[in-house]
Amino acid sequence: MNEAHxxxxxxxxxxxxxxxxxxATRARDVARAEDALAEAFVAALRQWPVEGxxxxxxxxxxxxxxxxxxxxxxxxxxxxDARETVEAxxxxxxxxxxxxxxxxxxxxxFVCAHPAIETSVRTPLMLQVVLGLDAQRIAGAFxxxxxxxxxxxxxxxxxxxxxxxxxxLPDARELPERTAFVLEAIYAAYGTSWDDVxxxxxxxxxxxxxxxxxxxLLCEVLPTDAEA
Amino acid sequence: MQFAIxxxxxxxxxxxxxxxxxxxxxxxxxxxxxxxxxxxGVGVGGxxxxxxxxxxxxxxxxxxxxxxxxxxxxxxxxxxxxFLVEVPTLDxxxxxAARCPAATTGTVEVRPVLPPPGR
Numbered sequence: 001m002n003e004a005h006x007x008x009x010x011x012x013x014x015x016x017x018x019x020x021x022x023x024a025t026r027a028r029d030v031a032r033a034e035d036a037l038a039e040a041f042v043a044a045l046r047q048w049p050v051e052g053x054x055x056x057x058x059x060x061x062x063x064x065x066x067x068x069x070x071x072x073x074x075x076x077x078x079x080x081d082a083r084e085t086v087e088a089x090x091x092x093x094x095x096x097x098x099x100x101x102x103x104x105x106x107x108x109x110f111v112c113a114h115p116a117i118e119t120s121v122r123t124p125l126m127l128q129v130v131l132g133l134d135a136q137r138i139a140g141a142f143x144x145x146x147x148x149x150x151x152x153x154x155x156x157x158x159x160x161x162x163x164x165x166x167x168x169l170p171d172a173r174e175l176p177e178r179t180a181f182v183l184e185a186i187y188a189a190y191g192t193s194w195d196d197v198x199x200x201x202x203x204x205x206x207x208x209x210x211x212x213x214x215x216x217l218l219c220e221v222l223p224t225d226a227e228a
Numbered sequence: 229m230q231f232a233i234x235x236x237x238x239x240x241x242x243x244x245x246x247x248x249x250x251x252x253x254x255x256x257x258x259x260x261x262x263x264x265x266x267x268x269g270v271g272v273g274g275x276x277x278x279x280x281x282x283x284x285x286x287x288x289x290x291x292x293x294x295x296x297x298x299x300x301x302x303x304x305x306x307x308x309x310x311f312l313v314e315v316p317t318l319d320x321x322x323x324x325a326a327r328c329p330a331a332t333t334g335t336v337e338v339r340p341v342l343p344p345p346g347r
Contacts, residue, residue: 164229164340166317
């Protein structure tokens, strides 16, 4: 029982952003991917204590969430091409090793900092979907009511889906401008954390650490960008 | 996905249509743009609109029809027409929207078209 909980927690802590990024880029829908992943975690907490922790917990969660996305896609008759991609990935992933799961977090960073997303919500959106911070903590860091922040995040994710924002990486011509938006959102996360310090709260250094993590992630994936 | 590329133009820009010396210079980029959309196989429809002075607005309240001279809202930039395009993503639609002649003189708004009912 405890072992199963610990395993699920470890995946949530270490791999949330990676798993969500994979699911969201395949489904081209952040909100649906989050729901599917949450359901997969619920299933894991039910099944793992009984059946034992799978050899590859991350792969198990990805596959379980993908199945849910696929079911949802069949029911909702969402765009055919998106459904096909989910189907293909599901087949392709199977019981693969964890390190073979592609890292799609960069694509997700670009979606969160897309110019079609309202400027003020880009940083909170990144913190939630790429790092898995909950709306309450994000709301605290940005000094707004949790309900308000929850609503802003929800609206932003609806915009991603309904406006047809691309999950492809921007092409070379657009990349510098789009990277600037991503960097701005990361700076904002870092800046917000220091605002908190002067305001005398405690949580802030965490946010600085998260911002640095995002910055390092960006350097890792965009090693040639001088600004990063 | 289908997107509407809505063209908003200033009064001065729209007035070029009525100016004998300017009309050709005004329309030529739109003809070229329209052709580019067709040639790329992404243009699926659209229409240019007569200027806002020709607009009539109507609403029905308590079963009574109220007809009024003028466009819905008297804003600085007015809807001059729209193009319908079929492209995979918003980003591709924005790419085309930026090439629209009005993008440099007015504002171009991009909106996804509602899917047909029953989907």
